[in-house]
Amino acid sequence: MKFKRYASSFLLQIALAFFILSCGNSAEKKAAEESNTETTSVETKQKTILFFGNSLTAGYGIDQDDSFAGLTQARIDSLGMDYKVINGGLSGETTAGGLSRLDWFLEDEPSIFVLELGGNDGLRGIQLSETKSNLLAIIDKVRAKYPNTKIILAGMQIPPNMGQEYTEEFKAIYPDVAKEKNVTLIPFLLEGVAGMPELNLPDGIHPTEAGHKIVLETIWPYIQAKL
Structure with a gap:
């Protein structure tokens, strides 16, 4: 009877030790899996291209997928590149408005930031010094938060409604x-499109689907060089 008690006690100790060892191994394994998952998540985080602009970027009057931003995404996908395009266009946006809403779009770091603003400033006759100041401030804000973001500025031109001097400046x-x-x-973002009735909507300002395809070819070399 004494031998049986010793044997039972010995077996119980072995079982207890095995249980503790198993728990320790499971905890270590779980911690390792979580660490690997976090590492993989960081390594495979998709890069983004942020188009930040007005109705031209937004694709006014057409499907957003047919805008030059949407077409950029399609081009990137066709090349098998792991980039996500974010369309930050807002119809009627001025440089002042863009500066005030920029923080909403900077929660995540964009790999490439395409700034397309100012056209509405020019059409409204806003003081040129203000437009320039806002563009500079937008670039400064992006760089202050994300120094490694590559910035592309889309040049714009306006009709001479406000006078030739204003237009040139x-x-x-x-x-x-x-x-x-x-x-x-x-x-010039609208090179080969501006002033071409067949490539613009009836308002004469916003490109059609065909116009946006030309805009894509204008901007693509600059985007591709940054990828």
Whole structure:
């Protein structure tokens, strides 16, 4: 009877030790799996391209997938690149409005930031110094939060409704800003589209689907160089 008690006690101790060892191994295994999952999540986080602009970026009057931002996503997907395009266009947006809402779009770091604003400032005759100041401030804000983000500035031109002097000075804002902040400049976003009735909606300002395809080819070399 004494031997049986010893044997039972010995077996109980072995079982207890095995249980503790198993629990320890399970905990270590779980911790390792969680660590690997977190590492994989960080490593595979998808990069983003943020188009930040007005109705031109938003694709006014057409399906958003047919806008130059949407077409950029389609081009990237066709090339098998792991980038997500975010369309931050808002119809009627001015540089002041863009500056005030920028923080909403900077919760995550964009790999590439395409700034397309100022057209509405020019059409409304807003003081040119204010437009330039806002563009500079937008670039500064992006760089302050994400120094590694690559910034592309889309140049814009306006009809001479406000006078030739205003029109020329407005056009000069973009190369001046690009030089001052050392960012990539697309000289004129609507090159080959502006002033072409067949490539614009009846308002004569916003491109059609065909117009946006031309805009894509204008901006693509600048985007591709940053990918």
